[in-house]
Amino acid sequence: MSDNLARVLRPNWDNTPDQVQAPDTPDQVQAPDTRHIEIVSTRSQRRARPRIVYALSAVAGMATIVIVQLLLSVGISQGAYEVSRLQASQVELGRTAESVTEDLVRISSPQSLAANAEALGMVSNSNPVYLRLSDGAVLGAPASATGSQGGSASLVPNALLAGVPLVTQLPQGTGQGASVGGVAAEPSAKVADVAPKTAPNGIPTPATR
């Protein structure tokens, strides 16, 4: 393999061994001149060759992507904590809403309304009388209310109202919304903070003319 290329292929006429003829002696190897020859690429070849700039920009691009992705994922996980915190607070607020809604629904039950109305001295009149506007006729026999049906005791039980005080039994100065339910003292206290203040002179009356 280290043969010189300039070997002459000719017939071995005199039957002498090949080796004698072998030209590969060290003096022969050093014989060729030592001029440095370089293959010079053509201009088009040079142009086609990738430039270092491209490699650099590709690597830089990849690095940027990696960094951006890292930052994004940091951002997302930061957001996860935020989301988690907000979700927890949403659950809490949902519970508060549920609790006060339950209180509201409970005290809007007919039993509660009737008992409270009665405690405030209201009576129901089951004797309707109508005034017909067309001729001013009074239909029905006017009579004063005989009192509430069923006396003071509610005969239609509601276990949810156990321990819920009537409006007249509320301690003075608690304002609206306070202590609507027996067990609901805490959330309703929150409600009290945001509840509008009671009008100083009772319910405002519209000026009707």
Add this chain to the structure above:
Amino acid sequence: MATNTRSSRRRIAGTIVLLFAIIALFVVKLVDIQIVQADTLNAESLGNRSVEQPVYGSRGDILDANGVVLAGTVMRYNITLSPRNAAEFTRTTEAGEVTVTVAQASAEVGALTGKTGDSILQIISGALAKDKSSDYAFVAKAVAVDVFRAVDKLEIPWIYFEKNPSRVYPDGAVAGNLVGFVSSGGEAQAGLELGQDSCLASTNGTETYEKGADGVRLPQSTVTTSQARNGGDVVTTIDSDLQWYVQQVLAKQAQATGAAWGTVVVQEVKTGKLVAVADYPSVDPNNVNGTENPKDRGSRAFAESFEPGSTFKALTAASVLDAGLATPGSKIVAPYRYLPPNGANVNDSSGHADLNLTLTGVLIESSNTGMSKFGELLSDQQRYDYMTRFGLGKATEAQFPAEDSGILHAFENWDNQTKYATMFGQGLTTTALQVSSIYQAIGNNGVRLPVQLVEGCRHADGTMTEVPATAGSQVVSASAARDTADMLEMVYQKGWLAAKWNIPGYRVAAKTGTAQMPDGHGGYTHGYLVSVSGFAPADDPEYVVSVSLADPVKLNSSAASAPVFQEVMSQVLKKYRAVPSGAAAPALPGTW
């Protein structure tokens, strides 16, 4: 030179073989991990960081006609503890770290859940006695949010919470007889809860999410493995305010007269919708155990049938009029005792001389003998057909669970006495609903409409399904119905209770009934079922009110039920702004 080449070749080959071997090893391992063991490994890894939790579908609400919630779902919480982990712990307070003993912690939890600290200690020791490694015991079931929060704030490490969606009935016993209730396990037990369960029922779903080491949910990791589905809302025709009023009035009178039970039905004449169905006694679904008698836990208006008595005479009169065999002025002589040729024996409730009565007069006097003389103008089959067309002998269209159909034997099986007894409301049974339905048909010009308790099942997207049919059927002719209404108005004006049930300003048509109550052994008890049924305004009927009181021992006549009728009808007319009647009622003679 040659050896050199050979060894280098071998080296290269060796390297290649080694390389391939390593690659093959990697490939085998890769296939093993990625394909062969993929599922188990995935599951294992997911198990370490993923959390599965139930997503509760919410059972639908039961609403009244105005959207008032009669039954709703709320989230309640079970408080549980781990007995084997119950030990003292340190709590960080403002004053520093405090050691809290088990007894202290129990007392704190007990104070919030309405128990004693000792009873909670007993729960712990009891569970440990049964099983040393017990990890689960109930402290309190279904506590409200406020209790849950307060206990949660104690931060006791061995106390745990479970969600427990529960039913709440904000109006208590108002319509409790209709709404029914569910068991503590969430199984529908009675009433609409049971009857409309297919609409109300929800399905729970599950979701999994992955959490980090600090327990925070990883973003984008939530997977809903099965979707939770909320139940639909059942919209009823009941008006909860009126229902309350009616229940209150009924309970007051039932208690005052010592009645065993009572029912009031308020029905719209022109739609067949039930506006109120009151029962006494009735259950508070929030406290079912507070009602001992299982019959008191349902609705007798639907579930109990009884012999209606004289309120039934309106049906017989309408039938005779429709068949054209009599008019309101047709005359008969009503004796105290009437012995028809077939061997039956009919008598009136109290002794009297022979009375010259018209059909109107028969109703005013509520004469059994007089009604028999009109009723026998029809064949048994004709009367039976009228009864079935009025809806007797089968449950109403309300489709209430455990509804009674009443007993109406085929006319071929009527014995001689029953042939006559069925003319004045004995020998057959009806529910309060069926009686109300008879008067609805008479008030609505002879068109009987299906009894309607439920408007339908409303889904989340607002669509209504299971809307009941509303097509009516002409039971008797409009003129027969009109004449019957006029006669019933005479009963209201001239009957013996005229002063008790007077509603000024309105024309009312009503009829009393006093029926003997079967004792369940083929005979009759000493008690009576007293009733009043009627509708108003008589000139343009809007509402039927039907009152029944069973065995009012202190006032054993329909005088016991009349005040209830008066109060309820007044309230109904007032509430719905019924226009007071203008013209006076047509006067029909009762005697001749």
